[in-house]
Amino acid sequence: MKILLWIVQILLVVLYFAGGAYKIVKPENLVLTIPDVSMMGWCSFGLFEVAGALLLVLPAMLGRGHVITPIVAGMLTIETGVLAALYARQSPTIS
DSSP states (O other), rough: OOHHHHHHHHEEEEEEEHHHHHHHOOHHHHHHHHSOHHHHHHHHHHEEHHHHHHHHHHHHHOOOOOTHHHHHHHHHHHHHHHHHHHHHHOOOOOO
């Protein structure tokens, strides 16, 4: 079970780190798709995701602060829900 948990954590770290880095490096592309969020807003989402990705795995690797991991996972879940709502609101409706 521990191995499965580590695999899931590493996959989440890679996904959130890559997504966050993209939001930091290319916010102008995202502003074109969702103009409700400014470039600074996209950079903030990106920084949050990169920090969250690191905090998912670093406490376990350092052997300290195991309580932080589920809290960070919950915060990233909320952030993902906010982004999903933004994308859903921007997407065209099917008639």
